[in-house]
Amino acid sequence: xxxxxxxxxxxxxxxxxxxxxxxxxxxxxxxxxxxxxxxxxxxxxxxxxxxxxxxxxxxxxxxxxxxxxxxxxxxxxxxxxxxxxxxxxxxxxxxxxxxxxxxxxxxxxxxxxxxxxxxxxxxxxxxxxxxxxxxxxxxxxxxxxxxxxxxxxxxxxxxxxxxxxxxxxxxxxxxxxxxxxxxxxxxxxxxxxxxxxxxxxxxxxxxxxxxxxxxxxxxxxxxxxxxxxxxxxxxxxxxxxxxxxxxxxxxxxxxxxxxxxxxxxxxxxxxxxxxxxxxxxxxxxxxxxxxxxxxxxxxxxxxxxxxxxxxxxxxxxxxxxxxxxxxxxxxxxxxxxxxxxxxxxxxxxxxxxxxxxxxxxxxxxxxxxxxxxxxxxxxxxxxxxxxxxxxxxxxxxxxxxxxxxxxxxxxxxxxxxxxxxxxxxxxxxxxxxxxxxxxxxxxxxxxxxxxxx
Numbered sequence: 371x372x373x374x375x376x377x378x379x380x381x382x383x384x385x386x387x388x389x390x391x392x393x394x395x396x397x398x399x400x401x402x403x404x405x406x407x408x409x410x411x412x413x414x415x416x417x418x419x420x421x422x423x424x425x426x427x428x429x430x431x432x433x434x435x436x437x438x439x440x441x442x443x444x445x446x447x448x449x450x451x452x453x454x455x456x457x458x459x460x461x462x463x464x465x466x467x468x469x470x471x472x473x474x475x476x477x478x479x480x481x482x483x484x485x486x487x488x489x490x491x492x493x494x495x496x497x498x499x500x501x502x503x504x505x506x507x508x509x510x511x512x513x514x515x516x517x518x519x520x521x522x523x524x525x526x527x528x529x530x531x532x533x534x535x536x537x538x539x540x541x542x543x544x545x546x547x548x549x550x551x552x553x554x555x556x557x558x559x560x561x562x563x564x565x566x567x568x569x570x571x572x573x574x575x576x577x578x579x580x581x582x583x584x585x586x587x588x589x590x591x592x593x594x595x596x597x598x599x600x601x602x603x604x605x606x607x608x609x610x611x612x613x614x615x616x617x618x619x620x621x622x623x624x625x626x627x628x629x630x631x632x633x634x635x636x637x638x639x640x641x642x643x644x645x646x647x648x649x650x651x652x653x654x655x656x657x658x659x660x661x662x663x664x665x666x667x668x669x670x671x672x673x674x675x676x677x678x679x680x681x682x683x684x685x686x687x688x689x690x691x692x693x694x695x696x697x698x699x700x701x702x703x704x705x706x707x708x709x710x711x712x713x714x715x716x717x718x719x720x721x722x723x724x725x726x727x728x729x730x731x732x733x734x735x736x737x738x739x740x741x742x743x744x745x746x747x748x749x750x751x752x753x754x755x756x757x758x759x760x761x762x763x764x765x766x767x768x769x770x771x772x773x774x775x776x777x778x779x780x781x782x783x784x785x786x787x788x789x790x791x792x793x794x795x796x797x798x799x800x801x802x803x804x805x806x807x808x809x810x811x812x813x814x815x816x817x818x819x820x821x822x823x
Contacts, residue, residue: 379404379426381436383456384446385412387514388469391521392444395472397422406432408449438462444469447514447541450566468545470512470538473522482535482660483549485580486557488707489653492645493557494537495681496657500674501533504666512536533664540576541566548583553663555588556580556596557656560706565733588659590652591618607663609655611648619655619662630655630675637668638675645680647714649707683812685711685796688819693789696780696819699796700812705734708798709742715792716746722791723747724783726776726815729754729799736763739798743768749786751779755803775804776811780818 380403382392389405389412396403404426405418411429418425428436437443437459443466451457451466460466474481482497484490494510501508509531511520522536538546540563556577559570567573574595581587584604590596591610607619614620614631621640622631628640630651643654654675661671680686683700690696697715702708708727716723723746736759743750744767751771752760761770771786773779776795783793801811 378402378439378441380442380444381406381440382444382446383407383432383437384449385409385414385418386446386448387414388446388448388521390414390418391523392446392469392472393418393422393425395523395526396444397425403444404428404436406436408432408453432456434458438464440464442467444472445545447539447544451544452566466545467547468542469521469523470536470542470549471546473526473534473536474546474549474551476523476526477534478526479531479533480552481549482533482664483538483551483554483580483584484536484557484660485538485540485543485555485577487560487562487704488702488710489557489649489656490537491701492650492653492681492684493555493656493660494535496653496675496678497535497660499678500657500661500666500671501535503673503677504661504670506532506666508533508535510535510537513539513542538580540573543579544576546579546582549580550583551580551585553586553588553660554580554584555656555660556590556593557652558590558593558706559595560704560709561734561738562704562706563732586663588656588663590656591620592652605663607659609652609659611652619658621651621655630658632658632662632668635668638672642676644676644678645685646718647685647710648717649710649714650680650685683808685714685794686812688816689823691784691819691822693791694784694787695792696815697792697794697796698812698815699794700801700808700815702796702798703729703800703808704732705736705739705798708796709739711794711796712742712746715794716742719746719790719792721746721748722788724749724751724787724791724793726751726753726773726779726783726793726795727797727799728752728757728760729797729801729811730803731756731759731799734798736760736798740764740767748791749783751782751786753779753804754797754799756799760798776814777818777821780815780822784822 406428432455509525587606589608609619686698688696699711805811
């Protein structure tokens with residue numbers, strides 16, 4: 371009998387920051403474990419070997435024997451459950467979990483859970499600003515693609531908190547059985563990660579796992595898919611762009627200004643928000659609902675919303691060069707996010723908007739992008755792997771240029787722009803065909819804009 375059979379190890383599948391956090395927790399609990407990764411040199415490997423030199427590690431592929439004889443598979447979100455060797459082990463009866471599933475069983479304070487195709491990080495950051503204003507002790511973590519990028523299990527090492535706010539991806543939710551959140555929300559759902567899911571139904575099913583065993587709901591009245599399957603008697607708060615009824619958050623006109631309201635009570639004039647665009651108004655309303663569900667007072671909500679400056683790489687104003695404003699929206703890694711940014715800035719510029727887009731489309735359908743671009747764009751500069759696919763859906767309705775890299779794209783957009791125009795980087799694609807991540811892409815854009823000056 372080999373060592374694996376004798377010890378029945380928990381196998382951490384996929385290293386990186388999440389995998390490393392899982393190992394740290396398992397070791398702290400004296401639970402025998404090992405790490406497997408399909409990559410030969412995954413992120414975190416050097417740190418793992420430094421902290422746990424005796425730990426067994428298998429790299430460069432998945433060993434079916436190791437997986438099938440595991441006590442449990444603890445999945446990193448970057449590894450699909452459909453991977454052949456993983457699926458085989460699960461089919462043979464090996465239990466599967468993830469860091470969020472484990473965290474939900476261990477957390478000593480209530481959890482606020484936020485997911486959605488777009489806006490997760492902004493809503494979480496808005497809520498954090500509100501919680502600060504209310505004097506709450508809280509911790510933020512979860513999705514490592516976010517600005518907060520801290521693995522959930524690492525939050526357990528911090529001093530006691532009143533609340534944990536988790537930004538969750540569909541990948542993390544796939545292995546989460548009973549999250550038990552105090553309040554949960556699906557902000558919106560648009561086509562994303564179609565290289566990992568069979569279809570939108572499959573993708574939405576992963577998102578809806580956020581509601582499992584939750585105590586309260588926040589719903590988007592403008593999105594049919596934001597709620598739970600079936601009827602539920604759970605307490606709920608909702609947001610939308612219509613005039614709100616009692617207990618709802620929405621928009622109304624107060625003293626001649628468009629105002630975010632909770633029922634008949636004014637919360638904040640839209641003009642007092644530092645973030646711009648229709649999508650960010652929705653984000654502010656979602657954060658307001660979450661705060662109300664947590665019994666936060668309106669004064670703290672108002673204060674938090676008003677002082678929130680926005681997040682880097684999300685419709686972030688960069689500079690004005692020769693009368694042209696440049697905005698970095700590199701976080702727009704899918705079509706829905708790009709549509710929101712184009713609409714928001716298109717309304718502001720009234721025909722003077724130039725868009726830089728393209729990258730790795732992750733199998734997305736770009737056809738829904740076309741009507742929005744046709745309405746608002748003065749010109750389109752395309753980069754990356756799927757540039758031709760985006761151009762194909764435009765049908766010649768907007769002037770298009772192709773650029774070999776982002777520096778060239780910024781120069782081309784600048785040459786097309788006139789004073790009063792806006793140049794927006796909102797790629798509608800992931801960055802991995804040209805950059806390490808969306809942050810590196812956004813930084814490269816800002817550097818290219820700086821070079822124009």
